[in-house]
Amino acid sequence: QMSRSTASTREAARDYAARRRWSVVPIDAKSKNPNRKEWQNLRIGPAEIDDHFHGGPQNVGLLTGEPSGGVVDVDLDSPEARAIQALLLPKTHAAFGRGATPVTHLLYRANGPVTTVKFQDPTKAATDERAMLVELRSTGCQTLLPPSIHPCGEAIAWHRDGDPAEISAGDLTRAVARLGAATLLARHWPNEGGRQHAALALGGGLLRAEWPETD
Numbered sequence: 001q002m003s004r005s006t007a008s009t010r011e012a013a014r015d016y017a018a019r020r021r022w023s024v025v026p027i028d029a030k031s032k033n034p035n036r037k038e039w040q041n042l043r044i045g046p047a048e049i050d051d052h053f054h055g056g057p058q059n060v061g062l063l064t065g066e067p068s069g070g071v072v073d074v075d076l077d078s079p080e081a082r083a084i085q086a087l088l089l090p091k092t093h094a095a096f097g098r099g100a101t102p103v104t105h106l107l108y109r110a111n112g113p114v115t116t117v118k119f120q121d122p123t124k125a126a127t128d129e130r131a132m133l134v135e136l137r138s139t140g141c142q143t144l145l146p147p148s149i150h151p152c153g154e155a156i157a158w159h160r161d162g163d164p165a166e167i168s169a170g171d172l173t174r175a176v177a178r179l180g181a182a183t184l185l186a187r188h189w190p191n192e193g194g195r196q197h198a199a200l201a202l203g204g205g206l207l208r209a210e211w212p213e214t215d
Contacts, residue, residue: 010053012147013060018046023067025142029057030149040140043067059148065114065139071164072114073143074106074176077132078121080186081179088179090172093162096146098154105143112169114138119180121187133183136176 016022025034025042036042040063044052053060064073074089076082082101094107116138124131137143148156190198206215 008147009058009060010049012145013044013053014046014049016060016062016145017044017049021069022071023063024145025061025063026052027059027061027142027144027148029059030151030153031059032061032144032151034061034142039142057149060145061142061148062145064137064141064143065116067139070110070112070114072108072110072172073135073137073141074108074172074179075135075137075143076104076106077134078130078183078187081134081183084182084186085179088182089175090165090167092165093160094164095160096156096158098150098152098156102157102159107164108172109164109166110138110169110172111166114169114173116141117173117176119177119183121184123188133187134176134180136173 013024013026016024023043025039025044027034034042042063062068062071062073064071074085076085082103085103085106089106090108092106092108095103095105097104114136116136118135119133120126120131121133144150144156146156146158146161150156185202189195
């Protein structure tokens with residue numbers, strides 16, 4: 001687990017705001033909650049960073065979507081989504097995570113408005129932390145950025161600290177939807193004895209939907 005000072009959080013927030021032109025929001029230490037009214041409307045310029053990032057350990061959040069020039073977050077909530085995301089999502093040079101899961105968030109810059117969408121396992125209760133499979137976070141949402149500390153106590157760190165890949169809103173939404181469907185199938189794929197029937201049914205459905213063989 002990495003330690004970091006208030007100054008490093010402040011300087012990270014300054015870099016996000018000034019160099020990358022992302023909108024950031026201050027968050028209490030070891031928290032995901034901005035804990036302020038109308039945080040979605042907060043716009044902190046580079047010259048105002050010191051007014052908001054001070055006075056003890058803090059986290060820093062990214063205001064996704066329109067406030068940050070179309071930068072959106074794909075949150076890989078489930079282990080199945082993390083295991084197969086590279087097969088179904090476009091490559092991006094902006095990825096981060098924590099601890100034993102170094103890639104839990106992927107950033108993209110969408111060319112066009114993106115709607116926030118959550119893909120959940122309908123067999124799990126809404127209160128079950130395993131219910132969420134993958135999320136596409138856009139305008140109205142925020143995501144903790146490095147070097148924040150997750151509420152579990154682990155440091156959030158960059159895995160690939162580069163530019164988010166540029167992609168059309170439609171292509172990204174379709175890719176995340178496919179990942180959500182594949183994640184659900186992976187979680188509930190039959191045990192030995194039922195796999196062939198499942199594969200035939202799925203293959204037939206995808207063929208009728210005119211999917212190419214490579215897909």
